[in-house]
Amino acid sequence: GAVVSQHPSRVICKSGTSVKIECRSLDFQATTMFWYRQFPKKSLMLMATSNEGSKATYEQGVEKDKFLINHASLTLSTLTVTSAHPEDSSFYICSARKGTSGYEQYFGPGTRLTVT
Amino acid sequence: AQSVTQLDSQVPVFEEAPVELRCNYSSSVSVYLFWYVQYPNQGLQLLLKYLSGSTLVKGINGFEAEFNKSQTSFHLRKPSVHISDTAEYFCAVTTTSGTYKYIFGTGTRLKVLA
Numbered sequence: 001g002a003v004v005s006q007h008p009s010r011v012i013c014k015s016g017t018s019v020k021i022e023c024r025s026l027d028f029q030a031t032t033m034f035w036y037r038q039f040p041k042k043s044l045m046l047m048a049t050s051n052e053g054s055k056a057t058y059e060q061g062v063e064k065d066k067f068l069i070n071h072a073s074l075t076l077s078t079l080t081v082t083s084a085h086p087e088d089s090s091f092y093i094c095s096a097r098k099g100t101s102g103y104e105q106y107f108g109p110g111t112r113l114t115v116t
Numbered sequence: 117a118q119s120v121t122q123l124d125s126q127v128p129v130f131e132e133a134p135v136e137l138r139c140n141y142s143s144s145v146s147v148y149l150f151w152y153v154q155y156p157n158q159g160l161q162l163l164l165k166y167l168s169g170s171t172l173v174k175g176i177n178g179f180e181a182e183f184n185k186s187q188t189s190f191h192l193r194k195p196s197v198h199i200s201d202t203a204e205y206f207c208a209v210t211t212t213s214g215t216y217k218y219i220f221g222t223g224t225r226l227k228v229l230a
Contacts, residue, residue: 006159034218043206043222044160049215093159095218103148103216109159 001027004096006108013084013115021079021111023094029074030096034105035067038091050077084115118143118209122221129197130229137192137224139181139207146212149190151181154204154223163205166190177201202228 003026013019023033031052036044048058048069056069066088068080077096081088091112095105119142129135141147148167152160164175171183181192190207207221 041223041225043220044218046217049217091157097216103210103212104165105216105218107152107160110157112157 002096002098002104002106003027004030004094004106004108006092006094006111008111009109010112011114013113015085015115016083018080018082019084019113021081021092021094021113023077023079023096023108025075025096025098025106028096028098028106030077031074031099032097033071033077034095034097035069035077035079036093036095038093038110044093047079081113084113086115089113089115118147118211118219120207120209120219120221122207122224124224125222126225126227128227128229131199132196134195135193135197135201135226137205137207137226139190139192139221141188141190141207141209143188143209143211147209148212149181149183150208150210150218151175151179151190151192152206152208153177154206156203160206163192197226197228199228199230201226
């Protein structure tokens, strides 16, 4: 199988605080993980590509100082939303790719972030 | 660069009727194509994918899609829908080499009516 988990599934935080979302590949090693953001009734927007042991590659328009990505091991990538504001409220989905090559991404169940 | 167009934002259909969800893509290089389903507050579930070979691809839950290179389309079909098929459906494309970034369409909300 190829199972990807995310934690937490839902989080509510106050404006100005930071929140961390974890993405884990449970039964495979993932050199590359991806982070997406999904606005209500909208498509998935790729935020960044996370590579184990190196800096993430951010898509144009995504603030790297606000959305900190760490891919410290072959099974874990984290997204930290720093100084969160209500406009950061969204559904965040991660995906992982097996090994060092290949096209297929395996998606996590998503994390609903609400900033009050 | 690649792009994906899902022209229908919503498709209402009666239970047991057939349905087709349209997807068109644009790319100057070879691509792989995917259809995903998303239920409320959940992640994406792969329905089917086209990599190469037969242009008719069968997936889970009775869905199938046909790759048409000349029309750059990858429409999703099901001959008889159920209430439980009500969900959001996304078409996606990635290149056959390189970074393998996925580009998603804007989604089609399938609403199955009793």
